[in-house]
Amino acid sequence: MDAPGLVEVNFLRDDLVVRAPAGTPLQEIADHAGADLTFGCRTGSCGTCRVRVVRGFEHASPPGPEERDFLATLDAPPDHRLACQMCVNGDLEIEYLGL
Numbered sequence: 001m002d003a004p005g006l007v008e009v010n011f012l013r014d015d016l017v018v019r020a021p022a023g024t025p026l027q028e029i030a031d032h033a034g035a036d037l038t039f040g041c042r043t044g045s046c047g048t049c050r051v052r053v054v055r056g057f058e059h060a061s062p063p064g065p066e067e068r069d070f071l072a073t074l075d076a077p078p079d080h081r082l083a084c085q086m087c088v089n090g091d092l093e094i095e096y097l098g099l
């Protein structure tokens with residue numbers, strides 16, 4: 001990506017590419033863009049916002065202990081994240097999985 005400080009998020013389900021400042025929460029980017037990504041609790045406890053990071057996993061903020069614990073209860077693979085719990089620090093491709 002060319003513009004300094006901006007990152008690109010590709011919401012694969014929508015074929016939608018959105019630019020945002022690095023460090024922006026993914027839920028904020030999704031809400032602003034009108035992406036097909038549903039949120040429930042927004043606190044990391046319901047799983048509604050579960051996504052798979054298809055590309056750029058290293059650009060997602062690391063999961064906190066609560067997110068890690070919750071995803072472990074779902075036996076989720078390592079590329080699954082909760083969109084309400086992560087910030088975007090570089091270009092990402094996201095596939096929304098939902099519940």
Ligand code: FES
Nearest residue numbers: 040041042047084
């Ligand atoms: S909205 Fe509930 S876990 Fe993200």
